[in-house]
Amino acid sequence: MNRSTIVLPFILCLLGTPLLQADEPGEVASNRFQQARSRTFQAFDSQTEQTWDKPYFFMQLADPQYGMFTGNQGLDQEKVLVEQAVEHINRLQPKFVIVCGDLTNATPNQARYEAQVSQYQQDFSQIDPKIPLVCVCGNHDVGNRPTAESIARYTHHFGDDYFSFWVGGVFHIVLNSSLLKDPSGAPEQLQQQQNWLERQLQHPRVKDAKHIFVFLHHPLFLERADEPDQYFNIPLERRTPLIALLKKAQVRAIFAGHYHRNAYGRAGEMEMITTGPVGRPLGKDPSGLRIVQVQETSIQHNYHALDTVPAAID
8 A cells, every 4th residue: 555545535534525436327325415416316216206105204404503502612512412313313214304404503614614514424424324314505504695616515515405306206306595595606506596496397297296395494484475585584586486486386395494493384375384493593492303294195294392302203
Protein backbone atom coordinates (compact mmCIF):
# COMPACT_ATOMS: atom_id res chain seq x y z
CA MET A 1 0.00 0.00 0.00
CA ASN A 2 1.56 3.28 -1.08
CA ARG A 3 1.30 6.58 0.79
CA SER A 4 -1.41 8.02 -1.50
CA THR A 5 -3.65 5.02 -0.78
CA ILE A 6 -3.64 5.99 2.88
CA VAL A 7 -3.70 9.76 2.57
CA LEU A 8 -6.50 10.17 -0.02
CA PRO A 9 -9.28 8.49 2.02
CA PHE A 10 -8.19 10.52 5.05
CA ILE A 11 -8.44 13.80 3.11
CA LEU A 12 -11.83 12.82 1.65
CA CYS A 13 -13.10 11.99 5.12
CA LEU A 14 -12.05 15.42 6.39
CA LEU A 15 -13.88 17.05 3.48
CA GLY A 16 -17.04 15.10 4.22
CA THR A 17 -16.94 13.16 0.94
CA PRO A 18 -18.59 9.73 1.18
CA LEU A 19 -15.96 7.01 0.91
CA LEU A 20 -18.42 4.60 -0.71
CA GLN A 21 -17.97 4.08 -4.40
CA ALA A 22 -20.60 5.66 -6.65
CA ASP A 23 -23.17 3.19 -7.94
CA GLU A 24 -23.87 2.59 -11.58
CA PRO A 25 -26.98 4.28 -12.96
CA GLY A 26 -30.08 2.30 -12.00
CA GLU A 27 -28.48 0.71 -8.94
CA VAL A 28 -29.60 1.51 -5.42
CA ALA A 29 -27.06 3.72 -3.65
CA SER A 30 -25.29 1.95 -0.80
CA ASN A 31 -25.15 5.18 1.21
CA ARG A 32 -28.60 5.74 2.72
CA PHE A 33 -28.12 9.52 2.50
CA GLN A 34 -27.65 9.32 -1.27
CA GLN A 35 -30.86 7.48 -2.16
CA ALA A 36 -32.37 10.58 -3.80
CA ARG A 37 -30.75 10.49 -7.22
CA SER A 38 -31.84 11.08 -10.82
CA ARG A 39 -34.95 12.83 -9.41
CA THR A 40 -36.29 9.69 -7.74
CA PHE A 41 -35.78 7.90 -4.43
CA GLN A 42 -34.01 4.68 -5.22
CA ALA A 43 -34.89 2.72 -2.08
CA PHE A 44 -38.35 2.14 -3.62
CA ASP A 45 -38.85 0.31 -6.89
CA SER A 46 -40.65 2.73 -9.18
CA GLN A 47 -42.52 -0.08 -10.99
CA THR A 48 -43.72 -2.43 -8.25
CA GLU A 49 -44.61 0.42 -5.87
CA GLN A 50 -47.11 1.96 -8.30
CA THR A 51 -49.74 -0.60 -7.29
CA TRP A 52 -51.83 -0.34 -4.13
CA ASP A 53 -51.07 -3.22 -1.78
CA LYS A 54 -52.43 -2.53 1.70
CA PRO A 55 -52.68 0.26 4.30
CA TYR A 56 -49.40 1.51 5.73
CA PHE A 57 -48.04 4.32 7.85
CA PHE A 58 -45.04 6.58 7.66
CA MET A 59 -43.46 8.96 10.15
CA GLN A 60 -42.75 12.62 9.43
CA LEU A 61 -40.15 14.59 11.37
CA ALA A 62 -39.11 18.19 10.88
CA ASP A 63 -36.38 20.55 12.04
CA PRO A 64 -33.89 18.45 14.01
CA GLN A 65 -31.74 21.53 13.32
CA TYR A 66 -28.54 20.41 15.03
CA GLY A 67 -27.02 23.39 16.83
CA MET A 68 -30.15 25.51 17.28
CA PHE A 69 -30.40 25.13 21.06
CA THR A 70 -26.94 26.61 21.59
CA GLY A 71 -26.44 28.93 18.63
CA ASN A 72 -24.11 26.41 16.94
CA GLN A 73 -21.97 25.95 20.05
CA GLY A 74 -23.09 22.40 20.87
CA LEU A 75 -25.22 19.51 19.63
CA ASP A 76 -26.04 17.56 22.79
CA GLN A 77 -29.70 18.53 23.16
CA GLU A 78 -30.57 17.76 19.55
CA LYS A 79 -28.70 14.47 19.80
CA VAL A 80 -30.77 13.34 22.80
CA LEU A 81 -34.06 14.22 21.09
CA VAL A 82 -33.14 12.51 17.83
CA GLU A 83 -32.00 9.39 19.68
CA GLN A 84 -35.41 9.28 21.35
CA ALA A 85 -37.14 9.65 17.99
CA VAL A 86 -34.99 6.91 16.47
CA GLU A 87 -36.00 4.53 19.27
CA HIS A 88 -39.67 5.09 18.40
CA ILE A 89 -38.99 4.65 14.68
CA ASN A 90 -37.18 1.36 15.16
CA ARG A 91 -39.89 0.04 17.49
CA LEU A 92 -42.83 0.99 15.25
CA GLN A 93 -41.24 0.06 11.89
CA PRO A 94 -42.94 2.57 9.55
CA LYS A 95 -42.94 2.13 5.78
CA PHE A 96 -40.51 5.06 5.63
CA VAL A 97 -39.37 8.11 7.58
CA ILE A 98 -39.18 11.60 6.08
CA VAL A 99 -37.40 14.58 7.67
CA CYS A 100 -38.84 17.84 6.32
CA GLY A 101 -35.86 20.12 6.35
CA ASP A 102 -33.47 22.09 8.53
CA LEU A 103 -31.34 19.08 9.20
CA THR A 104 -28.69 21.45 10.55
CA ASN A 105 -28.74 24.94 12.06
CA ALA A 106 -25.56 26.12 10.34
CA THR A 107 -25.87 26.90 6.64
CA PRO A 108 -23.43 25.50 4.05
CA ASN A 109 -21.23 28.61 4.17
CA GLN A 110 -20.81 28.51 7.96
CA ALA A 111 -17.88 26.92 9.76
CA ARG A 112 -19.84 24.42 11.86
CA TYR A 113 -21.93 23.07 8.99
CA GLU A 114 -19.82 19.98 8.30
CA ALA A 115 -19.73 18.95 11.98
CA GLN A 116 -23.51 19.25 12.21
CA VAL A 117 -24.01 17.23 9.02
CA SER A 118 -21.71 14.57 10.46
CA GLN A 119 -23.70 14.38 13.71
CA TYR A 120 -27.00 14.25 11.83
CA GLN A 121 -25.80 11.38 9.66
CA GLN A 122 -24.31 9.54 12.62
CA ASP A 123 -27.55 9.70 14.63
CA PHE A 124 -29.98 9.01 11.79
CA SER A 125 -27.83 6.08 10.65
CA GLN A 126 -29.11 4.31 13.77
CA ILE A 127 -32.50 3.90 12.09
CA ASP A 128 -33.06 0.28 11.10
CA PRO A 129 -31.51 -0.13 7.62
CA LYS A 130 -34.76 -1.73 6.41
CA ILE A 131 -36.59 1.59 6.95
CA PRO A 132 -35.94 4.09 4.12
CA LEU A 133 -34.93 7.57 5.31
CA VAL A 134 -36.02 10.46 3.09
CA CYS A 135 -34.33 13.85 3.61
CA VAL A 136 -35.85 17.17 2.51
CA CYS A 137 -33.82 20.39 2.30
CA GLY A 138 -34.76 23.45 4.36
CA ASN A 139 -33.61 27.05 4.44
CA HIS A 140 -30.76 26.25 6.83
CA ASP A 141 -29.66 23.41 4.54
CA VAL A 142 -29.34 25.55 1.41
CA GLY A 143 -29.56 29.10 2.78
CA ASN A 144 -32.39 31.62 2.92
CA ARG A 145 -31.31 32.75 -0.54
CA PRO A 146 -30.20 29.50 -2.13
CA THR A 147 -27.63 29.48 -4.91
CA ALA A 148 -26.37 26.81 -7.25
CA GLU A 149 -23.35 26.45 -4.96
CA SER A 150 -25.33 26.05 -1.73
CA ILE A 151 -27.65 23.52 -3.34
CA ALA A 152 -24.63 21.58 -4.62
CA ARG A 153 -23.21 21.50 -1.10
CA TYR A 154 -26.47 20.02 0.18
CA THR A 155 -26.77 17.45 -2.61
CA HIS A 156 -23.18 16.36 -1.96
CA HIS A 157 -24.31 15.14 1.46
CA PHE A 158 -27.98 14.26 0.95
CA GLY A 159 -28.72 13.67 -2.72
CA ASP A 160 -31.24 15.51 -4.89
CA ASP A 161 -33.01 18.59 -3.52
CA TYR A 162 -36.26 17.67 -5.33
CA PHE A 163 -37.52 14.30 -6.53
CA SER A 164 -40.51 11.93 -6.55
CA PHE A 165 -41.21 8.32 -5.62
CA TRP A 166 -44.00 5.76 -5.37
CA VAL A 167 -44.95 3.78 -2.29
CA GLY A 168 -47.84 1.30 -2.38
CA GLY A 169 -49.82 3.06 -5.09
CA VAL A 170 -49.26 6.52 -3.57
CA PHE A 171 -47.21 9.17 -5.37
CA HIS A 172 -44.86 11.33 -3.29
CA ILE A 173 -43.26 14.60 -4.42
CA VAL A 174 -40.40 16.33 -2.56
CA LEU A 175 -39.72 19.99 -3.38
CA ASN A 176 -36.99 22.50 -2.56
CA SER A 177 -39.19 25.16 -0.95
CA SER A 178 -36.30 27.56 -0.39
CA LEU A 179 -36.37 28.17 -4.14
CA LEU A 180 -40.03 29.09 -3.81
CA LYS A 181 -39.37 31.35 -0.84
CA ASP A 182 -36.56 33.36 -2.45
CA PRO A 183 -35.45 32.36 -5.96
CA SER A 184 -33.32 35.47 -6.53
CA GLY A 185 -30.04 33.59 -6.12
CA ALA A 186 -31.04 30.63 -8.29
CA PRO A 187 -33.82 31.59 -10.76
CA GLU A 188 -32.80 28.90 -13.25
CA GLN A 189 -33.05 26.20 -10.57
CA LEU A 190 -36.56 27.37 -9.65
CA GLN A 191 -37.67 27.21 -13.29
CA GLN A 192 -36.16 23.75 -13.66
CA GLN A 193 -38.03 22.54 -10.58
CA GLN A 194 -41.27 24.08 -11.84
CA ASN A 195 -40.93 22.45 -15.27
CA TRP A 196 -40.14 19.11 -13.65
CA LEU A 197 -43.11 19.37 -11.27
CA GLU A 198 -45.53 20.09 -14.10
CA ARG A 199 -44.26 17.04 -16.01
CA GLN A 200 -44.63 14.86 -12.94
CA LEU A 201 -48.22 15.90 -12.30
CA GLN A 202 -49.19 15.50 -15.96
CA HIS A 203 -47.87 11.94 -16.22
CA PRO A 204 -50.73 9.55 -17.06
CA ARG A 205 -49.73 7.06 -14.35
CA VAL A 206 -49.86 9.74 -11.64
CA LYS A 207 -53.53 10.37 -12.40
CA ASP A 208 -54.24 6.81 -11.15
CA ALA A 209 -52.42 7.25 -7.82
CA LYS A 210 -54.49 6.48 -4.72
CA HIS A 211 -53.16 9.69 -3.20
CA ILE A 212 -50.60 12.35 -4.11
CA PHE A 213 -48.54 13.78 -1.23
CA VAL A 214 -46.17 16.75 -1.42
CA PHE A 215 -43.32 17.26 1.08
CA LEU A 216 -41.31 20.44 1.53
CA HIS A 217 -39.83 22.54 4.31
CA HIS A 218 -41.73 25.84 4.18
CA PRO A 219 -45.52 25.60 4.49
CA LEU A 220 -47.26 27.07 1.47
CA PHE A 221 -49.53 28.66 4.10
CA LEU A 222 -50.23 28.09 7.78
CA GLU A 223 -54.02 28.34 7.95
CA ARG A 224 -55.44 30.07 4.87
CA ALA A 225 -54.38 29.80 1.25
CA ASP A 226 -54.71 33.57 0.82
CA GLU A 227 -53.10 34.65 4.11
CA PRO A 228 -50.62 37.56 3.88
CA ASP A 229 -46.95 36.91 3.18
CA GLN A 230 -44.77 36.40 6.26
CA TYR A 231 -41.58 34.63 7.29
CA PHE A 232 -43.11 31.18 7.69
CA ASN A 233 -45.06 30.86 4.42
CA ILE A 234 -44.39 31.05 0.69
CA PRO A 235 -45.04 34.45 -0.95
CA LEU A 236 -48.43 34.76 -2.65
CA GLU A 237 -46.71 35.55 -5.95
CA ARG A 238 -45.55 31.93 -6.18
CA ARG A 239 -47.96 30.36 -3.69
CA THR A 240 -51.18 31.09 -5.59
CA PRO A 241 -50.24 29.49 -8.94
CA LEU A 242 -48.62 26.53 -7.17
CA ILE A 243 -51.74 25.84 -5.11
CA ALA A 244 -53.83 25.99 -8.30
CA LEU A 245 -51.49 23.49 -9.96
CA LEU A 246 -51.57 21.10 -7.00
CA LYS A 247 -55.36 21.33 -6.62
CA LYS A 248 -55.84 20.62 -10.32
CA ALA A 249 -53.72 17.49 -9.92
CA GLN A 250 -55.85 16.49 -6.88
CA VAL A 251 -52.98 16.48 -4.42
CA ARG A 252 -54.33 15.03 -1.16
CA ALA A 253 -51.98 16.60 1.37
CA ILE A 254 -48.89 18.78 1.73
CA PHE A 255 -46.51 18.15 4.64
CA ALA A 256 -44.07 20.80 5.87
CA GLY A 257 -42.01 21.93 8.86
CA HIS A 258 -40.15 25.23 9.42
CA TYR A 259 -42.71 26.67 11.87
CA HIS A 260 -41.35 24.75 14.90
CA ARG A 261 -44.95 24.14 16.00
CA ASN A 262 -48.04 22.61 14.41
CA ALA A 263 -50.45 24.34 12.05
CA TYR A 264 -53.28 23.12 9.84
CA GLY A 265 -55.11 24.58 6.87
CA ARG A 266 -56.96 23.63 3.70
CA ALA A 267 -57.18 24.76 0.10
CA GLY A 268 -60.37 23.07 -1.02
CA GLU A 269 -59.94 19.36 -0.29
CA MET A 270 -56.14 19.64 -0.11
CA GLU A 271 -54.70 19.63 3.42
CA MET A 272 -51.73 21.79 4.43
CA ILE A 273 -50.10 20.04 7.41
CA THR A 274 -47.28 21.83 9.22
CA THR A 275 -45.44 19.62 11.71
CA GLY A 276 -43.67 20.67 14.88
CA PRO A 277 -39.96 20.05 15.46
CA VAL A 278 -38.12 17.02 16.66
CA GLY A 279 -35.57 19.64 17.74
CA ARG A 280 -36.15 22.96 19.52
CA PRO A 281 -39.80 24.10 19.82
CA LEU A 282 -40.78 27.74 19.32
CA GLY A 283 -44.33 27.45 20.66
CA LYS A 284 -46.55 25.33 22.87
CA ASP A 285 -46.08 22.14 20.83
CA PRO A 286 -43.27 20.01 22.32
CA SER A 287 -40.53 18.22 20.41
CA GLY A 288 -42.18 15.35 18.59
CA LEU A 289 -43.10 13.63 15.35
CA ARG A 290 -46.13 12.91 13.17
CA ILE A 291 -47.53 9.48 12.35
CA VAL A 292 -49.47 9.33 9.07
CA GLN A 293 -51.71 6.31 8.43
CA VAL A 294 -52.56 5.78 4.77
CA GLN A 295 -55.73 3.97 3.79
CA GLU A 296 -56.84 3.34 0.22
CA THR A 297 -59.32 6.24 0.23
CA SER A 298 -58.31 8.32 3.27
CA ILE A 299 -55.46 9.32 5.57
CA GLN A 300 -55.20 9.97 9.31
CA HIS A 301 -52.36 11.85 10.96
CA ASN A 302 -51.47 12.74 14.53
CA TYR A 303 -48.61 14.64 16.11
CA HIS A 304 -47.06 13.03 19.19
CA ALA A 305 -44.68 14.50 21.74
CA LEU A 306 -41.61 12.29 22.02
CA ASP A 307 -42.80 11.21 25.48
CA THR A 308 -46.25 10.14 24.24
CA VAL A 309 -45.57 8.22 21.04
CA PRO A 310 -47.83 5.12 21.04
CA ALA A 311 -46.34 1.71 21.73
CA ALA A 312 -47.84 0.26 18.53
CA ILE A 313 -49.82 1.29 15.44
CA ASP A 314 -52.97 -0.65 14.50
